[in-house]
Amino acid sequence: MDKLAIQGGARLSGEVRISGAKNAALPILCAGLLSADTLHLENLPKLKDISTSLTLLGHLGMQVSLDDQGGVALQAAHLDKLEAPYELVKTMRASILVLGPILARYGEARVSLPGGCAIGSRPVDLHIKGLQAMGAEINIEHGYIHAKASRLKGARIFMDTVTVTGTENLMMAATLADGTTFLENAAREPEVVDLANCLIAMGARIEGAGSDVIVIEGVDKLHGATHKIMPDRIETGTYLVAAAITQGQIRVLNTRADIIESVLDKLREAGAHIDVGNDWISLEMRTRPKAVNLKTAPYPAFPTDMQAQFMALNCIAEGVGTVTETIFENRFMHVQEMQRLGADISVEGNTALVRGVDKLEGAVVMATDLRASASLVLAALVAEGESIIERIYHIDRGYECIEEKFAQLGASIRRVK
Numbered sequence: 001m002d003k004l005a006i007q008g009g010a011r012l013s014g015e016v017r018i019s020g021a022k023n024a025a026l027p028i029l030c031a032g033l034l035s036a037d038t039l040h041l042e043n044l045p046k047l048k049d050i051s052t053s054l055t056l057l058g059h060l061g062m063q064v065s066l067d068d069q070g071g072v073a074l075q076a077a078h079l080d081k082l083e084a085p086y087e088l089v090k091t092m093r094a095s096i097l098v099l100g101p102i103l104a105r106y107g108e109a110r111v112s113l114p115g116g117c118a119i120g121s122r123p124v125d126l127h128i129k130g131l132q133a134m135g136a137e138i139n140i141e142h143g144y145i146h147a148k149a150s151r152l153k154g155a156r157i158f159m160d161t162v163t164v165t166g167t168e169n170l171m172m173a174a175t176l177a178d179g180t181t182f183l184e185n186a187a188r189e190p191e192v193v194d195l196a197n198c199l200i201a202m203g204a205r206i207e208g209a210g211s212d213v214i215v216i217e218g219v220d221k222l223h224g225a226t227h228k229i230m231p232d233r234i235e236t237g238t239y240l241v242a243a244a245i246t247q248g249q250i251r252v253l254n255t256r257a258d259i260i261e262s263v264l265d266k267l268r269e270a271g272a273h274i275d276v277g278n279d280w281i282s283l284e285m286r287t288r289p290k291a292v293n294l295k296t297a298p299y300p301a302f303p304t305d306m307q308a309q310f311m312a313l314n315c316i317a318e319g320v321g322t323v324t325e326t327i328f329e330n331r332f333m334h335v336q337e338m339q340r341l342g343a344d345i346s347v348e349g350n351t352a353l354v355r356g357v358d359k360l361e362g363a364v365v366m367a368t369d370l371r372a373s374a375s376l377v378l379a380a381l382v383a384e385g386e387s388i389i390e391r392i393y394h395i396d397r398g399y400e401c402i403e404e405k406f407a408q409l410g411a412s413i414r415r416v417k
């Protein structure tokens with residue numbers, strides 16, 4: 001199994017290009033199921049999760065044609081299966097995002113329950129409750145969600161907890177419902193807005209995406225469109241923290257500053273000098289970073305997907321920082337691995353207290369989930385000597401060409417068997 005070997009010590013410098021957003025591309029690929037016409041997507045990231053998603057869509061009967069410009073043409077003129085099998089869903093929870101579109105267009109869908117995950121139990125009860133509110137009959141049989149509805153109906157749905165894919169699934173389902181749907185306490189993430197923009201380009205009637213109340217007026221059918229996937233704000237944040245932790249100076253290209261303001265604020269608090277342009281962000285860290293306190297929460301608050309990376313920053317910062325995780329109940333798996341690198345972290349409930357140390361030391365560590373693995377790469381970039389990160393298949397799920405991009409910035413990093 002592939003590993004990453006990283007020799008710490010280099011100050012990162014230069015430019016790096018950001019890829020399309022994984023968490024926007026995954027629901028947008030499923031939006032292709034809502035129309036018989038062709039949906040053209042541009043800026044699709046080359047990631048394991050994207051190829052898993054394309055395999056699932058192909059399995060359902062969608063025509064998928066990739067081009068060599070990072071684009072794809074999707075056409076679901078006719079689906080010959082309405083089932084997302086356990087074998088595919090178990091490798092990627094976001095497969096649940098086919099449920100709403102298939103049910104809305106075909107009146108029936110059978111989707112494997114995603115099951116548990118390293119970072120938390122992650123139930124999908126709010127997805128199911130929302131579809132039931134739209135009139136769907138849903139049974140859980142043999143580990144599968146079996147949903148039926150002659151035609152979904154508009155409904156007022158209040159979601160007890162802010163859920164990103166829950167909002168996306170219900171928004172897609174509501175586009176073809178009979179009547180108007182109000183999604184209340186909806187997720188405001190930029191990826192939800194990017195999906196809404198793609199659906200609107202396909203002829204959907206959606207208002208309020210980006211706010212906590214989204215209104216969708218159902219239509220009889222959607223048509224084809226062309227949509228460019230937004231830049232990945234978590235990949236952007238990860239490279240900016242990498243520059244800060246190595247006291248480097250980089251420019252991140254093909255991105256947007258307006259979608260990661262909470263992250264930029266925390267980097268400024270840590271002492272970084274940040275400049276922004278239309279589609280670039282530059283960061284320079286001239287001194288040892290200062291420790292910051294942070295608490296994750298739904299957008300526009302600080303993203304849980306950046307929590308582990310900032311914990312790595314606090315590990316070598318001046319002072320003591322607290323990191324509180326409020327979204328997922330088991331998202332501190334990286335703590336034990338960082339302690340193997342010499343970090344001083346103690347955990348009490350959902351808060352980690354990180355005392356900055358003068359130096360970390362290279363060691364063999366294990367990746368446990370996507371963002372935890374990114375945080376270990378950052379810690380290894382400043383550790384003395386060599387670190388080996390095992391199980392990096394987690395990284396390939398969400399970071400395109402990670403070792404090439406870091407090497408481009410001057411890091412000593414290579415993939416080993």
Ligand code: EPZ
Pocket residue numbers: 022023026094120121122123124125126127128161162163164165166304305327328329370371398
């Ligand atoms: C999305 O996951 C992202 N994944 C996650 O990114 C991200 O961490 C998360 O949103 C939060 O920002 C994709 O977009 C593909 P949620 P999602 O539903 O939608 C509870 C990464 O690293 N909940 O917003 O699955 C749930 O348990 C990944 O790229 C219910 O209780 O997350 C959690 O505590 C990891 N019932 C909270 O809501 C439900 O039906 C938020 O989860 C749904 C969710």
